[in-house]
Amino acid sequence: xxxxxxxxxxxxxxxxxxxxxxxxxxxxxxxxxxxxxxxxxxxxxxxxxxxxxxxxxxxxxxxxxxxxxxxxxxxxxxxxxxxxxxxxxxxxxxxxxxxxxxxxxxxxxxxxxxxxxxxxxxxxxxxxxxxxxxxxxxxxxxxxxxxxxxxxxxxxxxxxxxxxxxxxxxxxxxxxxxxxxxxxxxxxxxxxxxxxxxxxxxxxxxxxxxxxxxxxxxxxxxxxxxxxxxxxxxxxxxxxxxxxxxxxxxxxxxxxxxxxxxxxxxxxxxxxxxxxxxxxxxxxxxxxxxxxxxxxxxxxxxxxxxxxxxxxxxxxxxxxxxxxxxxxxxxxxxxxxxxxxxxxxxxxxxxxxxxxxxxxxxxxxxxxxxxxxxxxxxx
Amino acid sequence: xxxxxxxxxxxxxxxxxxxxxxxxxxxxxxxxxxxxxxxxxxxxxxxxxxxxxxxxxxxxxxxxxxxxxxxxxxxxxxxxxxxxxxxxxxxxxxxxxxxxxxxxxxxxxxxxxxxxxxxxxxxxxxxxxxxxxxxxxxxxxxxxxxxxxxxxxxxxxxxxxxxxxxxxxxxxxxxxxxxxxxxxxxxxxxxxxxxxxxxxxxxxxxxxxxxxxxxxxxxxxxxxxxxxxxxxxxxxxxxxxxxxxxxxxxxxxxxxxxxxxxxxxxxxxxx
Numbered sequence: 001x002x003x004x005x006x007x008x009x010x011x012x013x014x015x016x017x018x019x020x021x022x023x024x025x026x027x028x029x030x031x032x033x034x035x036x037x038x039x040x041x042x043x044x045x046x047x048x049x050x051x052x053x054x055x056x057x058x059x060x061x062x063x064x065x066x067x068x069x070x071x072x073x074x075x076x077x078x079x080x081x082x083x084x085x086x087x088x089x090x091x092x093x094x095x096x097x098x099x100x101x102x103x104x105x106x107x108x109x110x111x112x113x114x115x116x117x118x119x120x121x122x123x124x125x126x127x128x129x130x131x132x133x134x135x136x137x138x139x140x141x142x143x144x145x146x147x148x149x150x151x152x153x154x155x156x157x158x159x160x161x162x163x164x165x166x167x168x169x170x171x172x173x174x175x176x177x178x179x180x181x182x183x184x185x186x187x188x189x190x191x192x193x194x195x196x197x198x199x200x201x202x203x204x205x206x207x208x209x210x211x212x213x214x215x216x217x218x219x220x221x222x223x224x225x226x227x228x229x230x231x232x233x234x235x236x237x238x239x240x241x242x243x244x245x246x247x248x249x250x251x252x253x254x255x256x257x258x259x260x261x262x263x264x265x266x267x268x269x270x271x272x273x274x275x276x277x278x279x280x281x282x283x284x285x286x287x288x289x290x291x292x293x294x295x296x297x298x299x300x301x302x303x304x305x306x307x308x309x310x311x312x313x314x315x316x317x318x319x320x321x322x323x324x325x326x327x328x329x330x331x332x333x334x335x336x337x338x339x340x341x342x343x344x345x346x347x348x349x350x351x352x353x354x355x356x357x358x359x360x361x362x363x364x365x366x367x368x369x370x371x372x373x374x375x376x377x378x379x
Numbered sequence: 380x381x382x383x384x385x386x387x388x389x390x391x392x393x394x395x396x397x398x399x400x401x402x403x404x405x406x407x408x409x410x411x412x413x414x415x416x417x418x419x420x421x422x423x424x425x426x427x428x429x430x431x432x433x434x435x436x437x438x439x440x441x442x443x444x445x446x447x448x449x450x451x452x453x454x455x456x457x458x459x460x461x462x463x464x465x466x467x468x469x470x471x472x473x474x475x476x477x478x479x480x481x482x483x484x485x486x487x488x489x490x491x492x493x494x495x496x497x498x499x500x501x502x503x504x505x506x507x508x509x510x511x512x513x514x515x516x517x518x519x520x521x522x523x524x525x526x527x528x529x530x531x532x533x534x535x536x537x538x539x540x541x542x543x544x545x546x547x548x549x550x551x552x553x554x555x556x557x558x559x560x561x562x563x564x565x566x567x568x569x570x571x572x573x574x575x576x577x578x579x580x581x582x583x584x585x586x587x588x589x590x591x592x593x594x595x596x597x598x599x600x601x602x603x604x605x606x607x608x609x610x611x612x613x614x615x616x617x618x619x620x621x622x623x624x625x626x627x628x629x630x631x632x633x634x635x636x637x638x639x640x641x642x643x644x645x646x647x648x649x650x
Contacts, residue, residue, distance in 0.1 A: 227445075
């Protein structure tokens with residue numbers, strides 16, 4: 001049977017991906033350029049018995065999805081940079097309380113209100129370090145409408161598997177671009193549900209590490225009954241200030257994402273012509289589309305160029321970037337901000353290859369020519 | 380036989396953090412009796428709070444409990460209730476938490492008329508941080524951040540809830556201990572947003588600064604200012620000066636949010 005095909009906007013593809021992943025709760029607040037995600041969810045969720053609520057503000061939206069997730073839902077919110085700024089308080093809450101949920105950030109320019117209808121990639125460090133305190137982060141960055149669909153599914157899977165908030169960042173260009181989407185059949189893409197407790201209710205501890213670094217999570221309203229707090233807590237979920245318990249919890253919550261096994265599981269990159277590359281362009285999101293074009297142009301001009309496109313931005317793909325750093329003469333970071341991911345790349349390759357940077361923040365995308373010029377300058 | 384509170388309290392979680400003379404314990408006991416009277420199942424009940432002294436209450440109670448971020452209780456609770464409308468959802472927290480930093484979530488929960496019971500402990504002060512004035516501190520009163528007297532007018536929290544659309548609003552005080560559970564019972568049984576404001580005392584950070592020489596003085600004040608709404612009807616404006624109305628202040632029937640949404644689901648699925 002032929003697969004279902006549609007011409008969809010990136011934001012619409014995001015909503016359809018969420019539904020594929022089993023999302024049954026959306027709490028949001030209107031903000032350009034992400035609003036279409038909410039609009040599709042408002043229309044689709046009641047059809048499957050799911051719940052949509054437009055909250056009074058961005059913070060409330062984030063609160064509602066955490067509440068719903070603790071009651072067993074797969075919960076989504078969608079916003080843009082200013083909204084994520086407001087949500088940071090409760091993104092931190094979801095980190096420490098280990099609540100699975102997905103936050104979509106359709107990136108525009110900034111800071112503050114910035115350029116609501118223009119694209120940007122200046123929230124990538126916010127996705128890593130936006131909320132206060134030490135915490136792990138998972139952030140994904142698709143570059144096409146099809147990939148927005150599949151990465152939204154993967155975001156839910158990672159949120160459920162690692163019991164934490166996962167952010168999906170795509171710039172306004174991809175969010176509002178229309179492309180052909182081939183819908184995967186049910187079962188074609190993996191859909192992960194959180195690990196439910198296997199112990200009897202009286203033995204349940206919401207942060208029990210005897211099953212590994214990701215404790216099983218029960219739902220409110222089930223036979224399990226538990227306490228959740230944003231304070232540092234012990235395995236039983238109740239607040240503690242005992243140094244050894246706080247230390248163990250903080251380190252475990254980072255280790256569950258940053259240990260080698262988890263990194264390998266979460267990491268996803270696309271590479272284009274990197275096998276023999278002497279210069280690699282590091283680009284993500286819509287910028288990678290210009291970079292790919294630049295690679296083709298440079299190859300025609302006899303320059304062995306390649307593209308490294310991280311789809312998982314966080315945790316940062318440091319192992320592969322280090323390998324490429326050993327291989328190439330130079331790496332060029334292209335991003336629609338004034339230099340953010342370049343700090344990570346620099347951290348990894350500063351002693352192995354030359355590094356160039358090309359940036360743009362005027363609301364227009366980086367062009368292949370800009371990238372090509374920078375590659376030639378660095379070489 | 381004395382009432383058995385322990386069946387509702389998590390083993391090993393007491394003593395509580397509240398200061399001697401604080402009324403929060405009186406309110407918690409009232410809440411326990413009320414939930415018991417309503418026959419609430421522990422597994423099917425969620426108690427949600429924000430940050431502050433009063434917001435520590437859920438940690439002691441053997442239910443599904445969610446101690447959230449400052450001011451956000453009503454918004455978290457909205458998510459829980461929407462996801463599982465069959466659950467009984469109760470919020471508790473203080474005046475600064477619920478009506479200042481959480482004011483927006485509070486008024487919109489009232490507006491939606493979502494079925495939850497919000498027990499709002501109003502002790503006129505930010506106690507946990509050491510006694511800064513809140514949005515319900517009376518004008519002229521002293522707090523650590525109003526050393527020359529409070530220049531701010533105070534919220535009437537029950538009026539705020541009524542104005543925002545809560546369909547059951549009641550008020551009592553920590554002195555009127557037996558009325559606390561009666562009003563919470565009515566709130567829980569009410570289908571829609573129920574707000575129970577409980578005027579409370581904070582001897583440690585509010586009383587000491589405002590010439591209440593003892594906890595007894597503070598409790599006497601709560602007793603003195605409270606006038607039942609039924610009695611107030613027969614009193615003059617002069618007699619009501621400085622008094623606070625207690626009892627059920629507002630009750631109306633209006634469609635409840637989750638029920639309205641359930642109808643939307645039914646209509647969409649039927650179409």
